[in-house]
Amino acid sequence: MAYNTKLAERIREAIADIPHVEEKFMFGGVCFMLNGKMCIGVVQDEMMCRINPEVYEEALHKDGCREMVFTGKPMKGYVYVSEEGMKTKKEFDYWINLCVAFNSLAKASKKKR
Helix, strand or coil: CCCCCCHHHHHHHHHCCCCCEEEEECCEEEEEECCEEEEEEEEEEEEEEHHHEEHHHHHHCCEEEEEEEEEEEEEEEEEEEHHHHHHCCCHHHHHHHHHHHHHHHCCCCCHHH
């Protein structure tokens, strides 16, 4: 399934000056890894955000935000944001900054052997 390449480009531009970013294709979209950890992604037409679980409930009340459900259960600390939630640069930057800020606190997933 295709993903929104314009949204991916917006994210690329927003994080262009941040070191240690790499792109990986997963979930049928693209994921931007920061310091080897999932940070932001694009799945279909939505931005996938890895955020601090402490602000997860608050984030769910924002326009265009919904929980990320994977294998039938919500993943606390991961949300999807639709176009409705990032119409303005201020709204878009809010999500980018939330993801980048949490990255230094996030644990990296265990490496597969």
